[in-house]
Amino acid sequence: MFTTERKLPEELLYYRALNYRASLDKDSYDRKNRLERGFTGEQKYDEILDQTGHQNMYIFRDIYLNIGGSITQYDALLITESGIAVNEIKNFTGEYRVEGSSWYTGNYILPDDAPSQLRRAAGKLMRLRQKLGYDFAVTGKLIFPDENFHLYSREENLWNQVVLRSEMGDYFRSFENEYSGEFASKLADLVEQHIVANPYFKLGVEFGSIRNGLYCGGCGSFYLKKQYFHFACQSCGSRESTETHLVRAMSDFKYLFGSARMTTKRIMEFIGEMVDYRTVFRALNKYCYAEGRRKSTHYKFKYYDFDEAMRKEIPGRKYKDYLK
Known part of the structure; x- marks a missing residue:
């Protein structure tokens, strides 16, 4: 069952509002598009999970956890009696290849590879487990919901972490024999106790520096x-x-x-x-x-x-x- 709502990121709401009332520079325009694409991928993830069924587990979506004074964002956490599964959602499109620990799209090297992000996110939950003395498994998957995403790699360990769009239904169905009993409820409570507001949203503009007035919700016109x-x-x-x-x-x-x-x-x-x-x-x-x-x-x-x-x-x- 979904325990938290998937909401538009605060940063995306900022850029959407700013886009109506000012001309975005290239960096802001590119950032807005990346956020839009990321949110679309999360919506696809939710839709497929909803179709597959999820009443036998607790699902936290788009949350920030404060663990040991360090705050980490999670796209989705699936909680059952067995433990917590971290799902890092990457709505990449096009062709990517992996060589060693480097991810490439064309000749461009991604500055932060997806497996490293997943390891950090899962590692924080392992620290929480160690601190509290709980005994539960922490697993993780990289979810790629775009049908036009293609990944090339000879790294066998990587494929154990990856779930492509065509595999998402099977992955979610792998939880069919799991259930959410008393222990899963305790884990969900534990996660909930560590949820904090997004501490990273600091954007803003000066009042009077953008266009005033009302605009159409259909086309954005001020006329x-x-x-x-x-x-x-x-x-x-x-x-x-x-x-x-x-x-x-x-x-x-x-x-x-x-x-x-x-x-x-x-x-x-x-x-x-x-x-x-x-x-x-x-x-x-x-x-x-x-x-x-x-x-x-x-x-x-x-x-x-x-x-x-x-x-x-x-x-x-x-x-x-x-x-x-």
Whole structure:
């Protein structure tokens, strides 16, 4: 069973919001594309695992664990009575070859090879096992979910670690005889106790350095026309409620400006004053936690991101969205 939700990485949410409101330089553009590709691979992994079945194990996805003062990110942990299986998901595409400990794509050498990352991740769990005196197995696999990934290597030990797209179903079915009893539950509790927030997300831009206003959720255009309770996109014809636009602005604000305080005045500036003050005030009090009093009041977005807010709030919303 899935015990944690797979969410868009914070860094990707930052770059997505920035991409709408500014021109990304080459490094930022490339970084955004790598993050997009990585997340797509994780979604493929989840889909295949879901199809195969996973009710007999605990599954943690996209978590950070603090073990011995060192923080490590895990794409997926599969926990059964036998122990913990680390799955490192690599959504590579194209042809790769391995010579010794070096990984190549064309003539380019990857700066950090996948097996080393897997060993480090598994090693941290082994240290935790040793520290607590638990007796459980720690295994690991490199998962490559892209159908167009091709790997060439004469390293026999490497193939014992690799699971290609065509092999993923068989790999997941290898857990069919496992089960999640009392010991697996203790291991899941142990993992949960060591989960921490992502400590590495430090990105942010200066307020006022990017484009203000509202943009279409369908095509990204800022060319919108105000209607009674909606904005109509003049580029693609989509219509989204004013509330939807404000929620998107709150989520963008959260990821673009780091620790900057979200106030009514700041949000008004951020959206280019395209919505009246009272509507913005109501939306902030609905979708955010208010902190401070009177002139010092500022807001903290209740949700992880725009998508989570929409999933949880749309059923009770009066005005619908019409995306083309």
